[in-house]
Amino acid sequence: MQYIAPIGIGVLYALLMSLVREPHRRRLNALMVAGAGAAYLSGGGLGGWEFAFTALVTYVAFRGLESWTWIGVGWLLHTAWDIVHHVKGNPIVPSAHTSSLGCAICDPVIALWCLRGGPSLIELVRDRRRPGRPRPEPGSREGLGPESPSPTPG
Template identity: 70%
Template sequence: MTAVLLPILIGVVYVLLGSLIPEPHRRRFNAVMIAGAGAAYLSGGALGPWELVFCSVMTYVAFRGLDSWTFIGIGWLLHTGWDVVHHLKGQPILPFAHDSSFGCALCDPVIAIWCFTGGRSVLTPLRSLVTR
């Protein structure tokens, strides 16, 4: 149960912390995060040259994400797919944590959903609920 809930909670915490960053910096920061996510598996090389192809695709998506929350969301979903492939291959993102790619595959869609809604701060609606 923890293997499922903790990654989802990490995604929620990422969204909450990301909401603290003012726009337009929030979108740019997330575009840089997508670029980094695209390179996360490079050192393992489990999929050979396909790791470089994926990194190249993610670099393009990150570049487009500088101006588009939709591309950032697409990037998180692409990374989700890459996480699943690595989990099934038995080559996790963190070699010392067997289920780390599985967890990442659960965390990334949470962030993607936020991005597809425009990456708006979730803190403003939360504040209004608390002050009622």
């Protein structure tokens, strides 16, 4: 269960994020990975490296404001940081010895979802239930709701 639950948490994260419409979903996920990048700061288990890692993930998250790929990279970086903390014995939740290991299992699930463009899992399930309905092309805005009107040249 220690290895299965984090996978479920990653899927649940993607499902809950699917309730948020684009482009807000991408931007919210950039903020989430930035927050995850600072999660170990209070423990200080790696000294100054904690600040360097936080700065790196902040940059990656900033780039993620406009790119799902960068958000996925941020989650993969956090996975590596989780592994370092698990091996060093400085878990993200001090009272839960394997919390960093769980995080290291959960984060790649989220990263894979982000690297696929953070699609709405709810829409994917709906589309599979409706046979014969053409699927939108990857990267298209079809099915993402109404587009905001563009300003008219004046």
